[in-house]
Amino acid sequence: MLDSHFSYIVEKAEAETSVKDFLRHCIDVPKFLACCQACPNYAHRWSCPPFSFDPMDVWNAYTGLRLYARFLIPGNADGNALMGALRKEKPGFLQELLRLEQDTPDSLALACGTCDACNVCAKESGRPCAHPEQLRYSIEALGGDVGEAAQRYFGKPLLWVHNGEAPEYLMLVGGLLTR
């Protein structure tokens, strides 16, 4: 990809596991609920906890899990530019996941991160989600450990920008629950 000021490439990877395996190794709802509580999106977006349902009911309604990763590898992009690229890639990644969901009967897409389809989420004003067709929960919102999933199923750790410097890659992780 070539932005006006920097370049990066996107590599795709897929992995497949069972919900049973994922629950055993990557799910800890109370632990990640506590992480979500420290985030400004907590209770401010319909995609984020607290939920009116038990996240375990979502996991337990499915048997299979396909995981999809997008690695953003910097060309001449610095850390800030790569973070901008990550934000830019996220909506397209969600659309890909939604297409996979549409093509797979009885499946449910798992988004990468919070829903930011609207600048201000309708939850802020107590209204129902404005675009439920776009709203999907992320692995972490449902109590999943994305760092552990990245390492276990893709053999790669999550990396972050440090002091404005781009790491070897930044990673988006989404999924598709199947029956």
Ligand code: SF4
């Ligand atoms: S689509 Fe809009 S209203 Fe619905 S969860 Fe996303 S940001 Fe909130």
